[in-house]
Amino acid sequence: MSDVTTLGSTGSRITPRLIESLYTEAMVLADEARAYFDTVGRSERDGLDPFVRVGFACESLKVTTRLMHIIAWLLTQRAVETGEISTASGMRPERRLGHAGISDPEVVHQLPAAAQSLVEASVDLYDRVRRLDEESVSDAPVSSPARALMGRLERDLIWNGSH
Incomplete structure (x- = not known):
């Protein structure tokens, strides 16, 4: 993968190197969170007030x-880059960054320092990726009205067929 190749050929700042860097950061953070919440976090949690x-x-x-x-x-962006997913399908709503709940600063402030650090690191990483996701949509080429209609029909048929 070239460091100057842009995903989706939209002129975006999202490069394979950036995707790999963010992926590594996310995996390291996920491993740290798992280790903390499975071990030290359990004993710290047991000493907290029930509401906390x-x-x-x-x-x-x-x-x-x-x-x-x-x-x-990030895996979706990588798949777009390698051609496993077409650029057009990479912009579909189900390929966008999923919604994550907002942390309440008052609750986070009451948590042990290590938990606070993990919450803050995950929020920071999520915000950075969210900005890239939003940028990729704003950089997306405008499709024709006919393609937009076909996309809506396809989504509706999939949605109605699965429920």
């Missing part, structure tokens, strides 16, 4: 959700 303990559990799920959305988005 619930907040701790919610925030651990939010960290995991953010990281899984990030990793899925």
Whole structure:
């Protein structure tokens, strides 16, 4: 992969090197979060007030959700780059970065320092990837009205057929 190749050929700042760097960062953070929440975090959680303990559990799920959305988005970008997914299908709504819950600063402030650090790191990484996702959509070529209609019909047929 060339470092100057842009994903989706839209003139975006998203390069294979950036995708790989963010992917590595996300995987390292996911490993750190897993290690913390499975070991040290358990003992720290047990010493918390019951209300804070619930907040701790919610925030651990939010960290995991953010990281899984990030990793899925990065893998999609990689697939677009390698041609496994066409550029046009890379812009479909289901290929966009998934929504992740917002952390309540008051809850996060009550958590142990290590948990706070993981929450903040996941929010920071998610925000950076979200900006890239938004940029990739704003850089997307405008499709014809006929293609837009076909896309809406396809989405509706898939949606109605799966429910």
